[in-house]
Amino acid sequence: MPVANNELNTPPAVVLLSGGLDSATTLAIARDQGFACHAIAFDYGQRHRAELDASLRQAKALGALSHRVVHVDMNQFGGSALTDFSIEVPEAHSQAGIPSTYVPARNTVMLSLALALAETLNSRDIFLGINAVDYSGYPDCRPEYIAAFEHMANLATKAGVEGTRFRIHAPLIDMSKADIIRTGTGLGVDYSLTVSCYQASPDGKACGHCDSCALRAEGFAAAGIADPTHYVKG
Amino acid sequence: MPVANNELNTPPAVVLLSGGLDSATTLAIARDQGFACHAIAFDYGQRHRAELDASLRQAKALGALSHRVVHVDMNQFGGSALTDFSIEVPEAHSQAGIPSTYVPARNTVMLSLALALAETLNSRDIFLGINAVDYSGYPDCRPEYIAAFEHMANLATKAGVEGTRFRIHAPLIDMSKADIIRTGTGLGVDYSLTVSCYQASPDGKACGHCDSCALRAEGFAAAGIADPTHYVKG
Numbered sequence: 280m281p282v283a284n285n286e287l288n289t290p291p292a293v294v295l296l297s298g299g300l301d302s303a304t305t306l307a308i309a310r311d312q313g314f315a316c317h318a319i320a321f322d323y324g325q326r327h328r329a330e331l332d333a334s335l336r337q338a339k340a341l342g343a344l345s346h347r348v349v350h351v352d353m354n355q356f357g358g359s360a361l362t363d364f365s366i367e368v369p370e371a372h373s374q375a376g377i378p379s380t381y382v383p384a385r386n387t388v389m390l391s392l393a394l395a396l397a398e399t400l401n402s403r404d405i406f407l408g409i410n411a412v413d414y415s416g417y418p419d420c421r422p423e424y425i426a427a428f429e430h431m432a433n434l435a436t437k438a439g440v441e442g443t444r445f446r447i448h449a450p451l452i453d454m455s456k457a458d459i460i461r462t463g464t465g466l467g468v469d470y471s472l473t474v475s476c477y478q479a480s481p482d483g484k485a486c487g488h489c490d491s492c493a494l495r496a497e498g499f500a501a502a503g504i505a506d507p508t509h510y511v512k513g
Numbered sequence: 514m515p516v517a518n519n520e521l522n523t524p525p526a527v528v529l530l531s532g533g534l535d536s537a538t539t540l541a542i543a544r545d546q547g548f549a550c551h552a553i554a555f556d557y558g559q560r561h562r563a564e565l566d567a568s569l570r571q572a573k574a575l576g577a578l579s580h581r582v583v584h585v586d587m588n589q590f591g592g593s594a595l596t597d598f599s600i601e602v603p604e605a606h607s608q609a610g611i612p613s614t615y616v617p618a619r620n621t622v623m624l625s626l627a628l629a630l631a632e633t634l635n636s637r638d639i640f641l642g643i644n645a646v647d648y649s650g651y652p653d654c655r656p657e658y659i660a661a662f663e664h665m666a667n668l669a670t671k672a673g674v675e676g677t678r679f680r681i682h683a684p685l686i687d688m689s690k691a692d693i694i695r696t697g698t699g700l701g702v703d704y705s706l707t708v709s710c711y712q713a714s715p716d717g718k719a720c721g722h723c724d725s726c727a728l729r730a731e732g733f734a735a736a737g738i739a740d741p742t743h744y745v746k747g
Contacts, residue, residue, distance in 0.1 A: 351585050353626070356633045383632035384625055387669045391618055391625040392585070398617035399590045418674040427665035434658040435621045 289315040291402035293393045296320050298330030300473045300495055301408035301451055303337045304463035308450045309406045311466055318343040319396055321389050323353040329483035333474040349392050386419035394432050406448045412455055425449050456498025464504055471507035484511045523549040525636035527627045530554050530572055532564030534707045534729060535642035535685055537571045538697035542684045543640045545700055552577040553630055555623050557587040563717035567708040583626050620653035628666050640682045646689050659683050690732025698738055705741035718745045
């Protein structure tokens with residue numbers, strides 16, 4: 280849906296906007312860098328559907344030109360705690376290595392669809408809020424993955440063949456959660472609108488116990504900024 | 514849906530099965546190479562939905578272990594004659610360069626979803642029926658694109674990180690349409706079950722006029738094999 284259309288002299292960018300803290304900050308950074316932003320969110324059968332509502336609220340609050348939800352029924356694949364309801368969501372810090380919340384090829388699927396949208400919109404810039412510090416267990420949150428995707432994208436597309444290169448921007452990749460929160464706060468992000476919890480309630484309240492809740496709470500504490508998160512209890 | 518499950522000692526592979534001639538041949542080749550095949554088809558809002566019915570018929574006829582249709586609503590993006598109903602499908606041989614039937618990042622989106630399925634099924638082999646000879650205008654039908662996708666896939670996934678590499682197989686990539694038809698015929702493919710037309714009728718009959726119909730008819734003629742295609746007229 281169109282959200283606003285008053286920016287005509289800025290280059291278009293596609294921003295992956297999940298509804299969480301990181302992608303809201305990424306949208307604010309893209310805006311600050313002078314891009315006219317088109318937000319894209321994914322409904323891939325995740326538990327935390329409250330994020331999709333949060334995504335639209337943020338797109339409006341942060342001045343995106345448009346917001347789309349793309350449905351991709353990856354839940355028929357199984358294999359992750361985020362889409363397979365038979366696998367329990369782990370408590371914070373309960374695992375080493377690649378977490379069970381890892382969704383096979385999720386960032387690749389989302390970036391591919393963002394690439395399709397970007398080519399259609401004549402945009403060459405895609406922003407996503409991945410982070411190699413907090414999510415070191417996810418293979419598709421590493422700089423070498425982003426570089427490989429960018430290389431592939433420029434061979435895959437009409438734009439790449441015609442010489443105008445796509446750029447995949449991951450501005451948070453080396454930032455701590457506290458850095459992200461400080462940066463976003465400086466750019467006017469209202470974090471009370473974001474939902475990070477892996478098992479948020481239908482109205483977007485956070486459980487306070489999962490990995491994602493723990494990282495977020497620690498981030499606000501480290502940044503010295505009051506945590507505006509709405510928790511189920513408290 | 515499960516189609517058969519009597520092959521337990523063969524490695525699993527994911528095969529992109531569109532319902533057309535090329536991907537049916539690719540499935541037959543993967544079977545012949547000893548893989549237990551899981552077919553995946555995509556409903557991305559294409560005009561030729563008859564292909565999806567054809568895809569399921571071929572999966573059964575060629576002994577796939579399972580068949581899935583993944584819905585991806587790329588039609589909200591526009592930008593291609595195959596998904597945007599306001600753009601006319603071109604007649605055969607009417608264009609140079611990248612055809613208007615090019616769907617932005619289509620192969621990348623489909624391969625990404627196949628990668629997600631493969632990782633979930635503990636498969637490391639993905640087959641797709643792209644062809645660099647007949648579809649030279651499509652950037653995502655070139656060998657260098659496939660190599661770049663494979664490299665990216667092995668950085669994107671748990672499997673890649675853990676050292677078991679994914680392989681993207683494109684066995685038709687250097688074959689002429691006649692070679693493909695001869696190979697598939699030798700492997701028992703029933704081409705009357707396949708639909709190649711860009712604007713097939715709801716019951717799967719071909720227009721006989723579009724690029725895809727022309728390439729297919731020329732292929733049967735060059736192979737010296739009777740064309741079993743069901744055309745709307747004749």
